[in-house]
Amino acid sequence: MSKTWVVVPTCLPIVLRHCHRCASERFRTNGKFRVDANHRLLDAWLLALCSECGDTTEPTVLQRMNVRSVR
Known part of the structure; x- marks a missing residue:
């Protein structure tokens, strides 16, 4: 009898x-992201807040990707 396993994330990444503001090393994410579209090219960033002071950072998820190549 074979089993099929599915891996599902249970929490968002740290x-x-x-x-730059408080020298902390951890940012928490809440699932929000920012998208910019320029004709057929997309840029996407994940929004993350510093766990100490609340300053924001935007790590890049997609950079200059063609719209048709994004699933």
């Missing part, structure tokens, strides 16, 4: 990056 971004490890230095904060």
Whole structure:
């Protein structure tokens, strides 16, 4: 009897990056993102807040991707 396993994330990732305001190294995400479209090209960033001071950062998810190549 074979089993099929499905891997599903249970929480959003913690971004490890230095904060410019308070020197903390952890940013938390809440699932929000920012998208910019220029004709047929897309840019997308994940919005993350510093766990200490609340400063924001935007790690790049997609950069100059053709609209038709995004699933």
